[in-house]
Amino acid sequence: MGDLTKNFSRSEFKCRCGAEGISFALVEILQKVRDAVGPMRINSAFRCPYHNNEVGGSPKSSHLIGLAVDIHCDNSLKRYKLISNLIKQGIRRIGIRSDFIHCDMDENKSQDVIWVYETYSPKQPKEKQK
Numbered sequence: 001m002g003d004l005t006k007n008f009s010r011s012e013f014k015c016r017c018g019a020e021g022i023s024f025a026l027v028e029i030l031q032k033v034r035d036a037v038g039p040m041r042i043n044s045a046f047r048c049p050y051h052n053n054e055v056g057g058s059p060k061s062s063h064l065i066g067l068a069v070d071i072h073c074d075n076s077l078k079r080y081k082l083i084s085n086l087i088k089q090g091i092r093r094i095g096i097r098s099d100f101i102h103c104d105m106d107e108n109k110s111q112d113v114i115w116v117y118e119t120y121s122p123k124q125p126k127e128k129q130k
Contacts, residue, residue, distance in 0.1 A: 005031040013045035013069070021046040021066040026105055030069065033085045040082075041072040043100050062093075068104035083114075 002008040004027050013022035022045050034040050044055070047063040062068035073079050082101050083094060093109060095102035097117040 012042045015048045019048045023066045029089045036085045037081045044070040062104040062106040067106045070100040073101045
């Protein structure tokens with residue numbers, strides 16, 4: 001049982017430091033997706049500037065304004081179900097990495113886009129990866 005929706009709790013969307021700021025409209029969309037695909041684990045949602053920088057997030061990240069989440073996803077069937085249901089619910093910005101799906105509803109950024117994240121090893125600085 002959640003305290004935001006029937007399945008999602010506020011704690012799933014907080015920054016590591018405890019700061020809050022997630023869009024309830026986004027959480028409602030995610031609940032509809034969860035109803036269709038089953039349980040989902042939120043890897044990252046709202047981030048304060050400090051923690052956004054710590055994880056290598058963009059200074060203009062939609063996580064900073066509570067309009068983005070990263071959903072754990074580690075196989076192609078889950079990826080297909082998540083992406084198709086996110087689009088069905090009106091999400092127009094999706095990023096794909098091997099272990100998560102990013103979705104956001106930031107209308108101040110390009111719409112109707114899907115991108116793929118470059119994978120890098122945390123043992124090497126990003127700029128040394130090709």
